[in-house]
Amino acid sequence: MSLVAQGIAFRHGERMVLDGVNLRLDAGEVVALLGINGAGKSTLLRILLGLLTPVAGTVTLDDRPLAAWRRRAVARRMAYVPQGHAAPFPFTVNQVVALGRIPQAGLGRRLSADDAHAIARSLERLHIAPLANRVYTELSGGERQRVLLARALAQDASILLMDEPLTGLDFGHQLRMIELIRGLARDGYAVLHTTHRPDDAVQGSTRAVLLERGRVVADGVPREVIHGESMAAFYGVALDHVDIDQQRFFRYLPDRHPR
Amino acid sequence: MTSIRSPARGAGRTVALFSGAALVLVLAIGMALCVGRFPLSPAAVWHAFADTSTLAGTVVLDARLPRVLAAVLIGAALSTAGATFQAVFRNPLLSPDLLGVLSGAAFGAAAGIVLGVNPVVIQLLAFAMGLAAVGLGLFIAHAVGSPGVLGLVLGGVISSALFASALSLVKYMADPLSQLPTIVYWLLGSLAQVGWTDLQRFGVALLAGVALLCASGRILDALTLADDEARSLGIPVTQVRLITIVLATLVSAMTVSVAGMIGWIGLLVPHVARQLMGAGNARVLPMSALMGAIVLVAADTFARTVSAGEIPLGVVTELFGALAFLLVLRRLRRSGL
Numbered sequence: 082m083s084l085v086a087q088g089i090a091f092r093h094g095e096r097m098v099l100d101g102v103n104l105r106l107d108a109g110e111v112v113a114l115l116g117i118n119g120a121g122k123s124t125l126l127r128i129l130l131g132l133l134t135p136v137a138g139t140v141t142l143d144d145r146p147l148a149a150w151r152r153r154a155v156a157r158r159m160a161y162v163p164q165g166h167a168a169p170f171p172f173t174v175n176q177v178v179a180l181g182r183i184p185q186a187g188l189g190r191r192l193s194a195d196d197a198h199a200i201a202r203s204l205e206r207l208h209i210a211p212l213a214n215r216v217y218t219e220l221s222g223g224e225r226q227r228v229l230l231a232r233a234l235a236q237d238a239s240i241l242l243m244d245e246p247l248t249g250l251d252f253g254h255q256l257r258m259i260e261l262i263r264g265l266a267r268d269g270y271a272v273l274h275t276t277h278r279p280d281d282a283v284q285g286s287t288r289a290v291l292l293e294r295g296r297v298v299a300d301g302v303p304r305e306v307i308h309g310e311s312m313a314a315f316y317g318v319a320l321d322h323v324d325i326d327q328q329r330f331f332r333y334l335p336d337r338h339p340r
Numbered sequence: 341m342t343s344i345r346s347p348a349r350g351a352g353r354t355v356a357l358f359s360g361a362a363l364v365l366v367l368a369i370g371m372a373l374c375v376g377r378f379p380l381s382p383a384a385v386w387h388a389f390a391d392t393s394t395l396a397g398t399v400v401l402d403a404r405l406p407r408v409l410a411a412v413l414i415g416a417a418l419s420t421a422g423a424t425f426q427a428v429f430r431n432p433l434l435s436p437d438l439l440g441v442l443s444g445a446a447f448g449a450a451a452g453i454v455l456g457v458n459p460v461v462i463q464l465l466a467f468a469m470g471l472a473a474v475g476l477g478l479f480i481a482h483a484v485g486s487p488g489v490l491g492l493v494l495g496g497v498i499s500s501a502l503f504a505s506a507l508s509l510v511k512y513m514a515d516p517l518s519q520l521p522t523i524v525y526w527l528l529g530s531l532a533q534v535g536w537t538d539l540q541r542f543g544v545a546l547l548a549g550v551a552l553l554c555a556s557g558r559i560l561d562a563l564t565l566a567d568d569e570a571r572s573l574g575i576p577v578t579q580v581r582l583i584t585i586v587l588a589t590l591v592s593a594m595t596v597s598v599a600g601m602i603g604w605i606g607l608l609v610p611h612v613a614r615q616l617m618g619a620g621n622a623r624v625l626p627m628s629a630l631m632g633a634i635v636l637v638a639a640d641t642f643a644r645t646v647s648a649g650e651i652p653l654g655v656v657t658e659l660f661g662a663l664a665f666l667l668v669l670r671r672l673r674r675s676g677l
Contacts, residue, residue, distance in 0.1 A: 127568065130568075130572050132568055132571050132572065151574075152571070153574035155574065156572060156573050157574075159572075161568070161569065163566065163568065163569055166565075166569065168564075169430045169432055169564065170427075170432060170564055170614065170619035171614070172618075172619040176561065176618075176619065180561060180562060180565065180573065181573070183558075183562055183573045183574065183575060184573055188559045188562060188580075191558075236573070
């Protein structure tokens with residue numbers, strides 16, 4: 082199971098949003114995708130999901146071009162976890178997660194016992210089974226993020242593409258979400274997530290990819306890619322890092338000019 | 341324990357609510373057949389079905405029954421169409437008129453009245469123009485390259501405005517003594533002229549439309565997702581949305597062509613159904629159909645019995661709708677939605 086993007090280019094009007102992007106995602110990996118605002122992270126995510134068609138390059142899912150897959154077949158292999166979920170109606174957690182069964186069950190028929198098991202399993206896996214009958218809009222940000230992840234797990238997909246799963250979560254929920262993502266990768270899932278937090282990318286990922294103005298400028302082991310020097314150049318602010326007990330911390334140095 | 345017991349309790353509650361609503365509908369129909377300018381006891385209504393040759397038989401079977409059945413069908417149709425539009429456009433406070441079906445139908449009927457064609461053709465014109473208005477709205481949305489929810493809403497606004505101005509023009513051209521009052525009365529909405537022939541023309545189609553909408557609950561749940569989310573679940577959003585809109589529009593256009601403009605029901609009833617059944621559309625749609633039927637049978641009975649003359653049904657639903665909306669808004673504010 083693999084997702085491979087080669088030579089991806091995308092244009093928005095005159096502006097090249099992505100230009101020759103190569104990216105690979107395999108089972109057991111957690112890939113953190115970093116980029117400043119407007120670097121093209123979301124566009125890349127949408128192309129990987131098959132929601133946008135690139136002007137050049139190809140995305141292959143299990144060695145077959147994404148365009149050759151049926152959409153429902155893609156949805157059984159690859160799930161999208163959005164940053165938030167606009168919920169104009171008071172759906173319960175169970176109902177939100179049940180939508181994840183659409184790729185398996187289709188829209189036409191009722192959910193089967195298998196579907197109900199898959200939903201219950203996803204809720205258990207993310208420790209939110211007690212919330213099953215609660216209304217989604219009444220949950221906290223951290224709980225909502227778990228519900229959306231549970232919906233993705235209910236799809237039975239093995240590739241998870243997550244759009245800023247840590248944004249908007251309090252510190253405790255961020256740490257728990259990082260641990261959840263790592264646990265999923267240990268179970269064989271392939272996870273790609275976009276993030277604005279270099280320290281989380283170092284701690285929680287097996288690989289880090291830096292996207293700058295539509296190009297991949299670094300792709301490798303997080304500790305080698307994400308350090309004070311690269312981050313100072315990447316974000317244009319003066320900072321360095323310190324390593325304490327295997328953990329990397331970034332320090333903002335307001336008195337120094339960025340290199 | 342609660343997680344094991346509560347779904348069963350939920351299912352029991354659902355059955356109880358549906359049974360209760362069905363019972364209320366039967367009682368409302370029974371009452372509507374009894375009351376009127378020629379009051380009948382329940383026993384007399386029962387006998388009227390057995391012996392159709394009596395005066396009571398004529399009153400019940402020829403005058404009241406087709407009208408009550410039309411109220412059932414139209415109430416159910418407006419409510420399910422409203423619930424559908426609310427899901428498709430991800431807004432719990434929308435009416436089926438969002439894309440201009442009422443403006444189009446009103447124009448069609450007014451044009452028919454001015455042209456002096458027979459009532460059947462007026463109905464067909466109203467139906468066709470209702471569809472044309474929505475078609476134009478969809479076309480505008482696609483022509484400007486924005487087939488998403490916002491594009492459709494804007495297309496509907498433009499189309500509604502065009503047909504509203506065309507209606508004004510027709511009213512301006514109409515004979516102020518004969519045609520204009522007819523147009524105004526038509527626009528107020530009424531079931532006074534509905535008979536068996538109308539039911540023959542539209543009854544089966546309306547029933548089929550309501551049944552199809554009721555069966556598409558899970559599709560509607562999926563359409564409440566953002567487009568990217570829905571597509572990532574393998575749903576061909578644009579096509580599914582279009583089919584759903586067309587079906588709900590057909591149903592709404594039929595109601596307008598039979599009964600004119602009957603406001604508020606399509607907006608409010610699904611909302612109350614959602615309060616009772618939760619957000620899942622597989623339950624909201626059938627409950628909306630039942631409640632819409634109850635409300636319209638009750639409103640029509642009120643319209644034809646409250647005074648010696650008859651108040652147009654549209655006026656009754658507008659009046660009670662506005663008051664009910666006040667209550668809904670209070671609840672909405674409290675629930676923070």
